[in-house]
Amino acid sequence: MPLTLKDIARMAGVAESTVSRAINNKPGVGEETKKKIMEIVREHNFQPNQLAQGLAKKETHMIALMVTDLSSVGYEIIKSIESVANKEGYNCIICNTDNNPEKKKAYLQLVLNNRVDGAIIIGGELADKSILNLALKKDGSLVLVNCLAEEMLIPTLLVDNSKGSCLAVSHLLEQGLENIAIVMGPSDDFLESEKLAGYKQALEKYNIPFRNDLVFETDGSQEGAYWAFLKAVDGEGLPDGFFVTSDILAIGLVDVIKTGGYLVPEDFPVIGYGDSLITSTISPSLTVVAEPLTNLGSCAAEYIISLIRGKCPEDIIKVLDPVLIKRESSIVKKTK
Amino acid sequence: MPLTLKDIARMAGVAESTVSRAINNKPGVGEETKKKIMEIVREHNFQPNQLAQGLAKKETHMIALMVTDLSSVGYEIIKSIESVANKEGYNCIICNTDNNPEKKKAYLQLVLNNRVDGAIIIGGELADKSILNLALKKDGSLVLVNCLAEEMLIPTLLVDNSKGSCLAVSHLLEQGLENIAIVMGPSDDFLESEKLAGYKQALEKYNIPFRNDLVFETDGSQEGAYWAFLKAVDGEGLPDGFFVTSDILAIGLVDVIKTGGYLVPEDFPVIGYGDSLITSTISPSLTVVAEPLTNLGSCAAEYIISLIRGKCPEDIIKVLDPVLIKRESSIVKKTK
DNA sequence: TTGTAAGCGTTATCAC
DNA sequence: GTGATAACGCTTACAA
Numbered sequence: 001m002p003l004t005l006k007d008i009a010r011m012a013g014v015a016e017s018t019v020s021r022a023i024n025n026k027p028g029v030g031e032e033t034k035k036k037i038m039e040i041v042r043e044h045n046f047q048p049n050q051l052a053q054g055l056a057k058k059e060t061h062m063i064a065l066m067v068t069d070l071s072s073v074g075y076e077i078i079k080s081i082e083s084v085a086n087k088e089g090y091n092c093i094i095c096n097t098d099n100n101p102e103k104k105k106a107y108l109q110l111v112l113n114n115r116v117d118g119a120i121i122i123g124g125e126l127a128d129k130s131i132l133n134l135a136l137k138k139d140g141s142l143v144l145v146n147c148l149a150e151e152m153l154i155p156t157l158l159v160d161n162s163k164g165s166c167l168a169v170s171h172l173l174e175q176g177l178e179n180i181a182i183v184m185g186p187s188d189d190f191l192e193s194e195k196l197a198g199y200k201q202a203l204e205k206y207n208i209p210f211r212n213d214l215v216f217e218t219d220g221s222q223e224g225a226y227w228a229f230l231k232a233v234d235g236e237g238l239p240d241g242f243f244v245t246s247d248i249l250a251i252g253l254v255d256v257i258k259t260g261g262y263l264v265p266e267d268f269p270v271i272g273y274g275d276s277l278i279t280s281t282i283s284p285s286l287t288v289v290a291e292p293l294t295n296l297g298s299c300a301a302e303y304i305i306s307l308i309r310g311k312c313p314e315d316i317i318k319v320l321d322p323v324l325i326k327r328e329s330s331i332v333k334k335t336k
Numbered sequence: 337m338p339l340t341l342k343d344i345a346r347m348a349g350v351a352e353s354t355v356s357r358a359i360n361n362k363p364g365v366g367e368e369t370k371k372k373i374m375e376i377v378r379e380h381n382f383q384p385n386q387l388a389q390g391l392a393k394k395e396t397h398m399i400a401l402m403v404t405d406l407s408s409v410g411y412e413i414i415k416s417i418e419s420v421a422n423k424e425g426y427n428c429i430i431c432n433t434d435n436n437p438e439k440k441k442a443y444l445q446l447v448l449n450n451r452v453d454g455a456i457i458i459g460g461e462l463a464d465k466s467i468l469n470l471a472l473k474k475d476g477s478l479v480l481v482n483c484l485a486e487e488m489l490i491p492t493l494l495v496d497n498s499k500g501s502c503l504a505v506s507h508l509l510e511q512g513l514e515n516i517a518i519v520m521g522p523s524d525d526f527l528e529s530e531k532l533a534g535y536k537q538a539l540e541k542y543n544i545p546f547r548n549d550l551v552f553e554t555d556g557s558q559e560g561a562y563w564a565f566l567k568a569v570d571g572e573g574l575p576d577g578f579f580v581t582s583d584i585l586a587i588g589l590v591d592v593i594k595t596g597g598y599l600v601p602e603d604f605p606v607i608g609y610g611d612s613l614i615t616s617t618i619s620p621s622l623t624v625v626a627e628p629l630t631n632l633g634s635c636a637a638e639y640i641i642s643l644i645r646g647k648c649p650e651d652i653i654k655v656l657d658p659v660l661i662k663r664e665s666s667i668v669k670k671t672k
Numbered sequence: 673t674t675g676t677a678a679g680c681g682t683t684a685t686c687a688c
Numbered sequence: 689g690t691g692a693t694a695a696c697g698c699t700t701a702c703a704a
Contacts, residue, residue, distance in 0.1 A: 002450070004697055015675045020699060030673055047449045051390045052697035055680050060387065062429070070415055071613075075407040082432050086439075091446070093398070094430040096418050103422075110427070113386045114338070114681095222617070248617070255619045258594075277407075278614045281558070281584070283591045340681055351691040356683060366689055388681030391696050450697095 003046050011044075012037045023048060054114075062116040063304055065092050066107055068099040068124030074275070077145070080297030081120060088305050090117070099124050111142075117308045120300050123147055141307035145300050146291075155303050156317045157296055161191055164289040164322035165198025165243065166205070168271040171287070171324055172241045173206045175332040177269065181239035183228045183249055185220035195245045195273065214239055218249065225252030229260070241269040241332070247279050250286055254329065270329045280327065287330035289322050296320060339382050347380075348373045359384060390450075397426050398452040399640055402443055404435040404460030410611070413481070416633030417456060424641050426453070435460050447478075453644045456636050459483055477643035481636050482627075491639050492653045493632055497527055500625040500658035501534025501579065502541070504607040507623070507660055508577045509542045511668040513605065517575035519564045519585055521556035531581045531609065550575055554585065561588030565596070577605040577668070583615050586622055590665065606665045616663065623666035625658050632656060 009016045014033060021029045022037040029037075040046075054060045063085055067073045082092050093116060095107040110116050118141030125147070144156040165182075172180050182199045185192045196215070203210050213235060218224030225244070232239055244250040250272030254264050264270050264284055272279055275290035299320070303313050345352045350369060357365045358373040365373075376382075390396045399421055403409045418428050429452060431443040446452050454477030461483070480492040501518075508516050518535045521528045532551070539546050549571060554560030561580070568575055580586040586608030590600050600606050600620055608615055611626035635656070639649050 005699095006697075016698080017676080017700075018674060021674090024699085026700095028673065033673080047445060049391075049697050050449045050451050051387055051396060052680090053699080054387045055385075055391055055682090056697080056699040058680075065430075071411040078430075079406055079432055082430070086442075091429050091431075091451070093427050094401075094414075094418070095427075096415055106422075109383060113383045115386050115427070251617055259619075276613070278617055281587055281614055282618065283595075341683095342681080352681090353683080353685095353692080354690060357690090360683085364689060369689080385681050388696090389683075391698090392681080392683040394696075 002049070003044055005048065008037065008040055008044070008046055011040050058114075059117050059308070060115060061090050063090050063092050063301075063308075064095050064107060064110050064116040064119035066095045066097055066104070066119055066121040066124075068097050068122075070094070070096050073122055074291065074293040076293035077122065077291075077297040077300075080294040081301045084298045084301035085305070088301075090305065095119075097124065118142065118304045120145060120304050121147060122300075141304055143300050143304045143307065145296060153316060155307065155313050157299055157303070158317065158319045159291045159296065159322055160319050161194040161322070162198035162201060164273065164291075164324075165195040165245070166202040167198075167322065167324045168273070168287075168289045169199050169202035169243050170205065171326070171330060172243065172269060172271065172332070173202060173208065175269070175330075177241040177332065178208055179211070179214060179237060179239045180241045180243055181214040181216060181228075181232055182243045182245070183216045183218060183225060183253060184245040185218060185224075185249070187217050192245060199243060211237065213237060220246060220249060222248055222252030222255070225249045226256045229253055229256045233260070239268070241271075241330075243271050245273045247272050247274040247276050247286070247288065250288070251278060251282060254282065254284075254286070265329050265331050266333050269332050271324075272329075275325060284328035287327045288325050290325050291322055292320050338385070339380055341384065344373065344376055344380070344382055347376050394450075395453050395644070396451060399426050399428050399637075399644075400431050400443060400446050400452040400455035401428050402431045402433055402440070402455055402457040402460075404433050404458075406430070406432050409458055410627065410629040412629035413458065413627075413633040413636075416630040417637045420634045420637035421641070424637075426641065431455075433460065454478065454640045456481060456640050457483060458636075477640055479636050479640045479643065481632060489652060491643065491649055493635055493639070494653065494655045495627045495632065495658055496655050497530040497658070498534035498537060500609065500627075500660075501531040501581070502538040503534075503658065503660045504609070504623075504625045505535050505538035505579050506541065507662070507666060508579065508605060508607065508668070509538060509544065511605070511666075513577040513668065514544055515547070515550060515573060515575045516577045516579055517550040517552060517564075517568055518579045518581070519552045519554060519561060519589060520581040521554060521560075521585070523553050528581055535579060547573065549573060556582060556585060558584055558588030558591070561585045562592045565589055565592045569596070575604070577607075577666075579607050581609045583608050583610040583612050583622070583624065586624070587614060587618060590618065590620075590622070601665050601667050602669050605668050607660075608665075611661060620664035623663045624661050626661050628656050628659055 005016045005019050009019045018029060019037055022034045085092055097104040111119055120143045122145045142154050144154050169180055187193055200210055216228035218228050242253060244253055250270060254270055257264050257268055262268060272286045272288040275288050279286035279288050306313055341352045341355050345355045355373055358370045421428055433440040447455055456479045458481045478490050480490050505516055523529055536546055552564035554564050578589060580589055586606060590606055593600050593604055598604060608622045608624040611624050615622035615624050642649055
């Protein structure tokens, strides 16, 4: 049976309120008394019951982390949220929604149930507006990462994907390439179209004309990358490098290049999109555009905590820049 | 301002206690009254404050998941714990300890603080016994997964690694191989020694003599695998297949085999240990021994929940069998 | 500076 | 079957 405030109070010969003040570093406790109390607290390793604290203070010091799929979101972001949150005295509860509206709804109820002080929603499609509204109305705090809430004013963190593509393509252009192919997923995907835009933007910046025959749209699978490469080497205007809009596609592409008897990066420099353990592990290690996960996480944590504390962050929508992680696959080496 | 029990009671014209009984499906509420109450509850989407519930019932319906590093533990295990827990009305709070004793201690305090009803500790070195004891004493429930608590009687889930190796090696032996090399990490690691034991066990089962020159001990890195392979092809008794005790080593090995101009599995079948996105993504896809993550997770969840509910699981220590995920890299194809 | 007492929103134990 | 009422453990006016 754990100790309670009352026990400590009795031991110290003071009132509960005094102990409470002492523990919470509130003013109005005598030097002496406080010392005595803290002594006893330490000695018995007393921990206030946070449930009771929460009930009295109307806060739980818990933050919900809503992800569609634990395996598809970078852990770095979670780790960094957790780290900032911990530092501020918050714990994170992890909510795997599987992109299932029912589960999402159930989890958002946590906010309503006073289980958490706020929630960070990472990626995926947005839940029912009705629920979001409910959560917001009961002064639940919400922060969105990499997903959009149309019409609603919710603090949101985004990454500029077109800038990422531009970064990658520029890196190749700067090394003198002129016929860079882009291998991408379905172009009706908003993210993919953004990446294509960035690709064009880079070309423009370097005054390289855009060629439609260097755009290879695939289904996004490894096999898709195979076909894209075959088509690329089959055509007349052979590309001299590849920008690929996902890591899976990039892995497939590198693989087919190698099986084709070519070398990466000697024959074809390749840049992928999205960092994962794989991209750094395969050979050659892949240069990729990566989301600034740690940054994203710490921003999200800071946002939600300041919201919880009643301050509205200066920027409702903040767009972070991706970074280019330069590894082996993109270093142009003229072999001739 | 969310509704409370009192509000509902007033609306229904009954006492709070009656509403409480109705909501919790407790006996002693008239058919009619209950219907009326539930009607109002639904209409206003009333959610009882779980903090208050927890305080009154002395339970939080929260489980802590303690991992040393979010990125190194299979998500599957977390997902499966979460899924079982959710089904039973529990939420999981995720605790990334970074194998840092301080953080570990801090997190175990959650148990003491009544923040969680119990904790599942996954992998890593065990925390301070003193803290564990504290947690246990205050009737905190603990379950260990893939780690051992010497001297203490804590329900534990383990995976039989020697059996996993045996499974893998047997799979190769069954296909007629006779000179299977094992590429392993440092043999002073308990896990590695277990895997070696399983390797020997399989040989014995198939009456193949054990050869010390087919054991390649490395530092566990990809480079380690390179050197191991070079040594292997350099020696006289060329192996006809490889069992590799980690996925990183396996990836390195496959890579060096391919750069050496050999084919996997045609020239050298390879089996790795530990499943990850990489192993299924690289080409050829890797046959691996995998921990039964989903199973491990659901067992752990069931254990902790039954502990929380006061039942001790039948087996204090339960050993689960790994599974062999057969993919391309291990299928022997006689090329001659 | 310290103590008293009234909450916080539930559940549980009594009476009726 | 239903309703007061006392917990649960803590915070916080308000008094003293």
